[in-house]
Amino acid sequence: MNNIWIDSSDERIRSLLGSIDRIRAYVLQLRKNSRKRPFNNEIYITDRELSEKLKVSRRTLQEWRYNRIIPYVQIASKILYRERDVQQMLEKQMRNVRQ
Secondary structure, eight states: OOOOOOOTTTTHHHHHHHHHHHHHHHHHHHHHHHHHHHHHHOOOEEEEHHHHHHTOOHHHHHHHHHHHOOOOOOEETTTEEEEHHHHHHHHHHHHHHOO
8 A cells, every 4th residue: 555645735735725715715704794784774883893993992982872972772782883873973073173
């Protein structure tokens, strides 16, 4: 019985690894896009996503909710923000800064 060693220099292995990389990238993109699926034509994001997007802490978002600076929806213990509301809040804040 001949033992044949196949390593990463084999074209078949390189091709397989390339396919795996492309599939992984595709799955990651699907996961990312699936989180942006609209509900009633509205896109909702979590406080973690919003804090990363705005570069503020989740505690800051909590203060904004408490002070009614930003609208939100609470389902059980989950806090969600409509992207449209976030955009409107940012535009309003920009107008206030310009004045």
